[in-house]
Amino acid sequence: MKTPNRDLLVLVKHALDDNEAMERELNRLNGLLMDVETSATFSRVFEVIDCNKLKVFCDTKRIMQTITQGEKGFVFLSNKN
Structure with missing residues (x-):
């Protein structure tokens, strides 16, 4: 999947020391936004x-x-x- 060029501000309740977990979370969030941000949905x-x-x-x-x-x-x- 192509990585979108966007800035996301993600606030977490606790500091994550695991960069891979944060990267997975951002990829999931980008995937969700790509599904929702369509002209039909808009x-x-x-x-x-x-x-x-x-x-x-x-x-x-x-x-x-x-x-x-x-x-x-x-x-x-x-x-x-």
Whole structure:
């Protein structure tokens, strides 16, 4: 598996002297994040609110288009949570 280029801040309750255990934990965490951080998952939890057209978009294509290209004023990305 390719190692992602990201910075992670991992807080542990006790100091780990075993570097291999910490490396395994970081690899597991990276694997979990790679599974979760997909466009399908992202579009399931967000929606685009377009105040110019008075519409709410929930489809993946429109959400990803808004993120990558940006929109003119009064278009918002809202978390459904």
